[in-house]
Amino acid sequence: MSKNIPLVDVTHLHAFDTDGAIREAADNVERAVSRRGLLRNAGFVAGGAAAAAVMPGTAFAASIGPIDKSILNFALTLEYLEAAFYKRAQENMNLQGELKRFAKIVGDHERAHVVALRKALGSDAVKRPSFFFGSATRSRSTFVATAIALEDTGVEAYIGQATRLRSDKLLAAAAAILPIEARHASWIRYIAGLTPAPATFNPSKTKDQVLAVVKSTGFIRS
Amino acid sequence: MDITEFDRDEAVAEAMHGLQEMTRGTVLKRAGLVAGGGLAASLLPSGLAFGRAAGGSRARDIQILNFALTLEYLEAEFYALALKHSAEAGFGPKTLRFAQVVAQHEAIHVNALKSVLGSKAVAKPKFDFKRTTRKISTFLLTAKVLEDTGVAAYSGQAPRILQAAVLGPAASILAVEARHAAWVRRLIGGSGNRVLPAPTAFEAPKSMEQILEEVGATGFITS
Numbered sequence: 001m002s003k004n005i006p007l008v009d010v011t012h013l014h015a016f017d018t019d020g021a022i023r024e025a026a027d028n029v030e031r032a033v034s035r036r037g038l039l040r041n042a043g044f045v046a047g048g049a050a051a052a053a054v055m056p057g058t059a060f061a062a063s064i065g066p067i068d069k070s071i072l073n074f075a076l077t078l079e080y081l082e083a084a085f086y087k088r089a090q091e092n093m094n095l096q097g098e099l100k101r102f103a104k105i106v107g108d109h110e111r112a113h114v115v116a117l118r119k120a121l122g123s124d125a126v127k128r129p130s131f132f133f134g135s136a137t138r139s140r141s142t143f144v145a146t147a148i149a150l151e152d153t154g155v156e157a158y159i160g161q162a163t164r165l166r167s168d169k170l171l172a173a174a175a176a177i178l179p180i181e182a183r184h185a186s187w188i189r190y191i192a193g194l195t196p197a198p199a200t201f202n203p204s205k206t207k208d209q210v211l212a213v214v215k216s217t218g219f220i221r222s
Numbered sequence: 223m224d225i226t227e228f229d230r231d232e233a234v235a236e237a238m239h240g241l242q243e244m245t246r247g248t249v250l251k252r253a254g255l256v257a258g259g260g261l262a263a264s265l266l267p268s269g270l271a272f273g274r275a276a277g278g279s280r281a282r283d284i285q286i287l288n289f290a291l292t293l294e295y296l297e298a299e300f301y302a303l304a305l306k307h308s309a310e311a312g313f314g315p316k317t318l319r320f321a322q323v324v325a326q327h328e329a330i331h332v333n334a335l336k337s338v339l340g341s342k343a344v345a346k347p348k349f350d351f352k353r354t355t356r357k358i359s360t361f362l363l364t365a366k367v368l369e370d371t372g373v374a375a376y377s378g379q380a381p382r383i384l385q386a387a388v389l390g391p392a393a394s395i396l397a398v399e400a401r402h403a404a405w406v407r408r409l410i411g412g413s414g415n416r417v418l419p420a421p422t423a424f425e426a427p428k429s430m431e432q433i434l435e436e437v438g439a440t441g442f443i444t445s
Contacts, residue, residue: 179400
């Protein structure tokens with residue numbers, strides 16, 4: 001992780017709930033204000049620009065609405081977690097061959113996602129929590145099992161949030177990250193000897209469901 | 223291959239030029255898009271039925287769904303044919319497993335999209351896969367192209383969708399197509415990853431026009 005990303009000693013769950021962003025987001029799914037209206041108010045011109053072009057290097061936090069902001073911070077937290085996990089594994093484990101390549105390539109992707117989300121959020125970006133991965137980065141089998149859980153959860157999280165994003169630009173960005181997470185999930189499942197695509201329709205998870213999964217791992221240091 | 227031949231009832235041409243705006247009632251009735259998430263419930267076991275408020279139009283959603291259906295028809299037909307030829311093509315157990323699982327997924331995607339679109343569903347084109355299913359090597363390379371194309375297509379269309387009841391399932395299918403793409407890339411690349419399952423940090427979305435041009439260039443669609 002880049003050294004200019006501050007470490008904090010609160011859990012991201014805590015940080016999240018402090019301003020009630022999660023609750024607010026969850027409670028406002030059924031809303032009266034039209035998404036288009038919000039975009040106009042925010043001075044956006046809705047457009048289908050390519051996410052990869054839009055997202056990295058574009059700071060427009062001031063014009064992102066509160067719900068989209070909380071969704072981006074939720075995604076950022078998951079990306080922090082994934083990036084830190086692969087970094088730790090690369091440092092602590094003597095990974096070889098394909099697993100070594102997987103950790104390097106996927107770790108690079110997750111870092112790129114972190115950078116993109118932080119740039120989009122600007123000063124509103126949630127701080128990077130500190131993590132404790134324990135046995136997850138101590139053996140090949142626990143590393144693989146954890147990577148599968150993190151990647152599958154990441155896919156489910158992005159699917160769950162896609163319909164809640166109001167900005168077309170941000171939705172385009174999410175639609176460019178979501179399939180990458182799915183490719184990671186498929187790859188590591190193949191390595192593990194599992195079916196890479198186990199469902200005809202990929203399940204989704206709500207923010208609360210994802211946070212419960214993340215919390216249960218104990219990876220967030222408190 | 224001429225794009226105009228892409229679909230004999232001109233549904234694709236219609237899609238490319240934009241569907242005529244219809245009244246809300248007509249569209250809802252004809253496409254079976256009942257407000258309140260009935261669509262998502264019919265597509266997916268888990269509900270994704272939030273009300274996505276605005277952006278795009280219901281007519282454009284139908285256009286996008288028909289575009290997706292055409293790609294799914296193509297994939298489903300390709301894998302069904304590949305399974306018929308699997309013995310002579312020399313599929314090993316790993317390739318056979320991939321073809322079986324993905325064939326089933328694509329067939330179900332077709333059925334789901336058709337049921338959503340109802341009478342607005344585009345007709346299935348005729349295909350000629352030109353012996354690509356007769357050899358394991360050409361099967362895998364073609365599968366890679368089709369899956370990567372499917373991912374780029376869904377990734378490009380997602381932000382253009384109006385209704386959450388359409389977007390949710392589309393995002394769900396996008397993930398599955400990406401899993402297929404990584405899977406076949408891994409089969410081709412082997413454990414040395416000569417072909418990377420996830421070659422970039424961000425997917426490069428493609429427009430409907432780009433996709434139709436690429437699909438047209440394959441010559442797989444004959445009428």
